[in-house]
Amino acid sequence: MSFPSAVAPPPAARRVPMWFWLVLALVVVLLLAAGITATVLLVRRFGGGPVKGDVAYTLRVTGKDGAAADAGAVERTRTLLLDRLRRLGVGRPNVTAVGPDTLKVTAAHEDADRVRSVLSPGNLTFRLATAQTMARPTDQPGGDCKSGAQAPASADSPLASARQKLGESVYQAAAALTGPEDPKAAQLQGFDRLSCAEIAALPPAMQFAVPAITCAMLNRRPAGALPNDAGVTACGDSVKYRLDAAKATGADVEDAEAALNKDIGRWTVIIRFTPSGQDRWAALTEEALHQQVAILVDDEVVSAPTIQAVITGDAEISGGSLDTKDAASALAVTLGSGALPAQVTITATDTVG
Template sequence: MARPPQGQQHPGRQLAVLGLIFIILYLVAFFGFGAKGPISERLHPKLGLDLIGGTQATYVASLESNGQAPSQASMEEARRIIESRVNALGVSEAEVVIEGNRNIVVSLAGEGNDELKNVGQAAQMRFRKVLQATGDVAAQAINPPQPSAAPSAPAPGASGGAPSAPAPPAPSGGSGGQGGGELEKAPAPSTPPSAPASAAPAPAPSPSGSAEPVPADKKALIAQVEKKVGPAIYAAAAKLTAPVDLQTNPTAGKQFAPFNTLSGPEVNALSPQMQYFVPTISCDQLNGRPNGAIDDAKSQVTTCQSGAKMLLDVAKVVGTDIATASPQLDQQQGQWVVSLDFTSAGQAKWTALTREAFTPASGDTCLTAAQAVSSGATHCLVAVVLDKEIISAPEIQGVLSGQSQITGQFTPVSARELANQIKYGALPVTFEPATAQTVSATLGIEQLEAGLLAAGIGMALVAIYAFFYYRLLGTVIFLSLILSGLLTFAALVALGRSTGFTLTLAGIAGFIVSLGVAADSFVIYFERLKDEIHEGRSPRSAVPRAWARARRTIISANTITIMAAVVLYVVSVGVVQGFAFALGLSTILDLVVVFLFRHPIMTLFANTKAFLSPRVSGLGRVLKNATTDEPVKGRRVKEA
């Protein structure tokens, strides 16, 4: 007597493996990846925006210099970069779409998505040498202190009656933006920062680069500013070649008081030198300039750090010179840093810039960390500028020829946000600050209820038909679908907590479609079993032979479905990716159930008396003809 195919003699082992998979998956779902709270919360998959609501942020693109909306190509590139930044935050199923010709809408499921506020920032990084710095003395310039009626001469060594301008902050302190800090070579130099610089004006730097034609809209703004402040005052401001010295003449800045009434766009129309030299232009006005106001790498710019106005040189290193950026925990300092690796060309530029700042040539003008005679400091500051903000302005204390770090008051979240902004590049379009709103899930819940009702009715019809047509074999179908559902549910919980996979209506549709694939594998196996009995084999020997022939077809069919899901996942975005992922996941789990449950349980059933009964087994007339030893297709039943 021939023996059944090898590998099918121990169905209990396969069932034990399936049980082990169940135990591992549900242990992960209950206790893994930070699970906490009651059981109902631990066994709760991460649901999408259309099921539980969430946050929706809208970014409005700024008009270009000609007054036109950005091109569709620029908007599409911006959408792609924003989507990459959102996905890098550890969320998934984020929907990033272009709405109209200027809006990009980002939708995320759940509450508390504060990280959306930064994904639309332009993230134009520039490294600029600090040429000059002075305090934000706008109020003092407008309302200078009045001398007393009979002032006495200051005693020898006294500082005089005029108040001095506030000094800029020391570079080692925290600054605004993404946590502030220093830019340093890894490991950080141990030289302590010098004392803050004084407000004494340095010689005016000469504008670099060739003069470019002034756009028509900028000419109109300049004419508007000149009319607003007065032609005489504007002409006097245009002639300034150095910051107004309020120490020796406290009233010298009062004539420039009208400049304090300018708006951010109007201030932006002025030259960087005028923005810096006019004392009544405040940091609040400079911060109110449009996004992208100081992005031009070929021109000098004026900006602020912690209340100090700074005139910065042209950008000799830019964000595209950085190969990658990553958040890291400095083990020595115990602080989070953003590590920067430069490209080959970028590393050469960065080394040249730090060499220039560390050993300035004779006659070079730059702000040192301490200009007091007693300090003897001679090194320049280099400002790290992200969009309109200086995130760090350290004194360069060495030539940096390798990996560098931005250090400061970073948290894990802020370090990751800054690294992602640098890593995923600058947006080709600047955006106005995002407006966020809460999205209700009422419609999604109604659709979910309707979908689950339809799925329940469909499953009930499938179960009724399976029991009617296959009887005992219908029990195998029913149990297999239940096990597949339990495996899928545990996988959803674990993936939602570990990778951020979010279940949406599209994902549910993918799981429902996979039921058809599972049903196909049942039909293939059971019909192959009938064919084996038709050919004259007993049910007991027909089961392993039918499996040996049917499994190749089942594997081929499921492999094609998985390949289609993978291709769809790669070439699509948003909810379509969710559909493809759900379809592929459920198909893989169906294969697990086919190999570790369906065939082993059929092997066990084949050894029972019920399986040999035509009324119970579901093999019906085929088995009846075989057991009565009647001719079936010209053959008699015999043991294989």
């Protein structure tokens, strides 16, 4: 006779101690608090619109010839500027249109200087330097030649005005100069009465040869005033350069990056070219062997290296104002984003109230 096996009762469930639930609840609360804090910080840093105390720049947007910019150019300018600010990593970047020709740029106040450093057109050109001379040392542009003046729609009117202010005898004497070393060059006066537009309208050879035309004057010409397809005069570090037509431009650039060159202990900007741009850059370095190539950004010479060999790789900008990481990063961002399709002029700097 068999008997059914006894069924053992199930083991009693283990009770979870109260302290476990308290610790779990505390962890959840801490995680939620951390998430909320991080979200608030990210919104305050990178988005959510301007807050009280942020810097605000008002920009007037015009065409490259000084005429009114069309709506498409204004919108592309807005988009490119916002892209630059985001690449630069400034806090709370915003660029909004507040009128048909006006943009408002806002960002965290601690980033005000970095924001301002990328509010330029960013026109890049590479040119062979054919001559150079030390410019007369002065920080004063003279006349009404102010930073940010707009390029005239035509050079004829400013040139006529310049000739009238100078007098025909002075203008003709300046035009006849063989170079800045000409004994008659130092005797010519009256150029300090000219406006930015009038200085920009003078022949490049005259701009180079007349000592009274200073780098302070030339560097206040409207950005983009220099033609790419002709010889020009431009300045860098108190040196005036006579330059050939541009052999490569910003359109040939694929990207730009700030990097610390440990060999020279300085920040530099590395420029990578498109395939066709690489060919143009290599051809320029071959033409300029043992001569200087001037690299211009917005018509100012930022670097003028002497070419020691044909360069089939990247270009490198160093020296000048590139003495900090911020300066190099701002230039790399400006060049990497491409030039603005319009002129921009800062008309006001405010604080968000």
